[in-house]
Amino acid sequence: MFIDWQAFRLTIELALIVSAILLVTGVPLAYWIAFSRWRWKFLVEALVALPIVLPPTVLGFYVLVALGSRSPLGRWWQSLTGHTLAFTFSGLVLGSILYSLPFAVQPFAASFSSVDRKLLSVSATLGVSPARTFFRVTVPLSMPGLITGVVLTFAHTMGEFGVVLMVGGNIPGVTRTVSISIYDQVQVSDYASANGMALLLLAFCFATLAIVYGLNRRTHGQKLWSVGPLK
Amino acid sequence: MTKRLSAIGLVVVLLCSLQVSIPLCQAADREINVAAAADLSAALQEVAANYEKQSAVKVKLSFGASGALTQQIQNGAPFDVFFSADMDYPRQLIAAGQAESQSLCRYAVGRLVLWVPKDSTLDVEHKGIEVLLDPSVKKIAIGNPQHAPYGRAAAAALKHYGLSEKVSDKLVLGENIAQAAQFVESGNAQVGFVALAHATAPSMQGKGKYWVVPADAYPPLDQGVVIISAAPHKQDAAAFLEYVKTGDFAAVLKRYGFSLPEQK
Numbered sequence: 001m002f003i004d005w006q007a008f009r010l011t012i013e014l015a016l017i018v019s020a021i022l023l024v025t026g027v028p029l030a031y032w033i034a035f036s037r038w039r040w041k042f043l044v045e046a047l048v049a050l051p052i053v054l055p056p057t058v059l060g061f062y063v064l065v066a067l068g069s070r071s072p073l074g075r076w077w078q079s080l081t082g083h084t085l086a087f088t089f090s091g092l093v094l095g096s097i098l099y100s101l102p103f104a105v106q107p108f109a110a111s112f113s114s115v116d117r118k119l120l121s122v123s124a125t126l127g128v129s130p131a132r133t134f135f136r137v138t139v140p141l142s143m144p145g146l147i148t149g150v151v152l153t154f155a156h157t158m159g160e161f162g163v164v165l166m167v168g169g170n171i172p173g174v175t176r177t178v179s180i181s182i183y184d185q186v187q188v189s190d191y192a193s194a195n196g197m198a199l200l201l202l203a204f205c206f207a208t209l210a211i212v213y214g215l216n217r218r219t220h221g222q223k224l225w226s227v228g229p230l231k
Numbered sequence: 232m233t234k235r236l237s238a239i240g241l242v243v244v245l246l247c248s249l250q251v252s253i254p255l256c257q258a259a260d261r262e263i264n265v266a267a268a269a270d271l272s273a274a275l276q277e278v279a280a281n282y283e284k285q286s287a288v289k290v291k292l293s294f295g296a297s298g299a300l301t302q303q304i305q306n307g308a309p310f311d312v313f314f315s316a317d318m319d320y321p322r323q324l325i326a327a328g329q330a331e332s333q334s335l336c337r338y339a340v341g342r343l344v345l346w347v348p349k350d351s352t353l354d355v356e357h358k359g360i361e362v363l364l365d366p367s368v369k370k371i372a373i374g375n376p377q378h379a380p381y382g383r384a385a386a387a388a389l390k391h392y393g394l395s396e397k398v399s400d401k402l403v404l405g406e407n408i409a410q411a412a413q414f415v416e417s418g419n420a421q422v423g424f425v426a427l428a429h430a431t432a433p434s435m436q437g438k439g440k441y442w443v444v445p446a447d448a449y450p451p452l453d454q455g456v457v458i459i460s461a462a463p464h465k466q467d468a469a470a471f472l473e474y475v476k477t478g479d480f481a482a483v484l485k486r487y488g489f490s491l492p493e494q495k
Contacts, residue, residue, distance in 0.1 A: 064413075064414075064417050064419060065417050068417040068418045068419045069418035069419065070417065070418045074418075082369075083369055083370075084418070084419045086403075086414070086417075086419035087370055087403045087414075087419065087420075165406055169370070169372075169403030169404060169405075169414065169420075170375060170403070170404035170405075170406070171402075171403060171404070183406075184375065184377055184378065186302055187296065187298035187299055187301075187302060187375075187377070187378040188298065188377055188378050189302070189305075189323070
């Protein structure tokens with residue numbers, strides 16, 4: 001039985017990086033979705049939700065073709081870095097960001113929307129800037145949604161297959177993720193290894209999710225992230 | 232009361248419509264489900280069209296990697312006939328009791344080529360394998376040697392020319408030979424080992440230049456076809472296999488770059 005540890009390291013790395021990037025970029029987008037009153041906001045919301053229904057192979061296909069050396073965008077990238085996005089870790093990161101976008105932004109936006117607006121008004125009347133209000137009031141109150149978004153993104157990226165298959169090129173140590181490795185092993189009927197790796201992946205993801213949801217639950221009637229009086 | 236009645240009524244209507252549609256499906260034409268290796272995409276579509284005209288049997292084609300298709304068949308995929316890109320996968324199915332050993336037949340011999348897009352600066356037609364060492368070549372696409380027959384052939388060819396170590400860090404692996412071709416077509420890989428069938432397909436005419444890798448550089452790509460033991464349409468499948476052995480079939484495959492077993 002052969003366990004591809006390199007693939008595991010690579011996949012976890014990919015999931016962590018994508019989760020971090022989506023946290024940083026998803027929060028402003030989610031904030032806008034939650035608080036904006038623009039009449040065409042629904043179009044942006046539909047766009048954000050698109051990757052949920054779009055097959056991952058379509059996303060991978062567009063990263064491959066629309067960002068390849070035949071497109072202006074691809075040629076620009078190539079002039080910067082010397083190669084196209086396909087077959088690189090960065091290509092996987094980009095594909096995964098697009099693929100997991102709704103899994104981050106939707107929970108973020110939902111939890112921002114559920115914050116009692118009266119509290120934000122109170123904060124403003126006390127002379128606190130919007131930015132400080134965001135960090136001192138909105139974020140602590142939306143913590144469950146923020147955590148859910150990050151965890152979903154992480155778990156979703158761990159299991160990604162379609163995008164990686166289309167655009168990765170199956171290079172060991174660079175783009176061969178666990179899901180691709182398992183697929184390879186099945187194709188050569190190495191069921192022992194495929195089974196071993198699949199179980200490991202399952203156990204790891206379950207443990208991660210259980211820890212995070214465990215921390216997120218209410219204990220003794222109080223959430224672990226309960227908000228005390230504003231200091 | 233009325234709400235419950237209308238709910239029950241709706242369910243009854245749905246069930247009735249199901250009853251109506253099921254008999255309609257059963258009254259459909261005769262058909263066979265054919266699983267085929269990716270390199271046969273263009274050729275088999277033409278074969279299917281010809282066969283349908285002369286036999287009233289519809290040929291439904293599913294293309295993919297020979298390895299993936301073998302796995303699906305082993306797990307009960309309802310195919311009638313399997314065209315592999317090698318002889319090993321059909322033999323694997325026969326050994327597992329999932330394909331009929333008497334039906335195994337070598338229907339074609341595949342050829343490997345080195346392919347570049349038309350606007351490439353690489354002169355593959357004259358320089359052949361040497362283009363792999365050109366500094367502008369950053370990525371070389373091949374099928375996955377672990378499980379794709381054309382990938383195995385490409386790896387063998389690289390070894391034959393002593394280039395395996397030199398280009399190993401430039402290789403990108405397609406899940407099947409069609410994906411390897413797609414990597415080169417989209418410009419993401421500068422050159423690739425693809426099937427001659429792919430390079431000469433009508434949709435690829437004029438889009439690229441290629442060099443046929445000499446047959447002595449890799450083990451012959453004998454491609455075999457079998458009837459699946461659990462085939463739902465065995466009789467029609469057997470009839471189709473008889474057609475595969477005829478000159479009509481051979482003529483189409485020859486046009487798509489395959490050699491026929493007799494004339495190697």
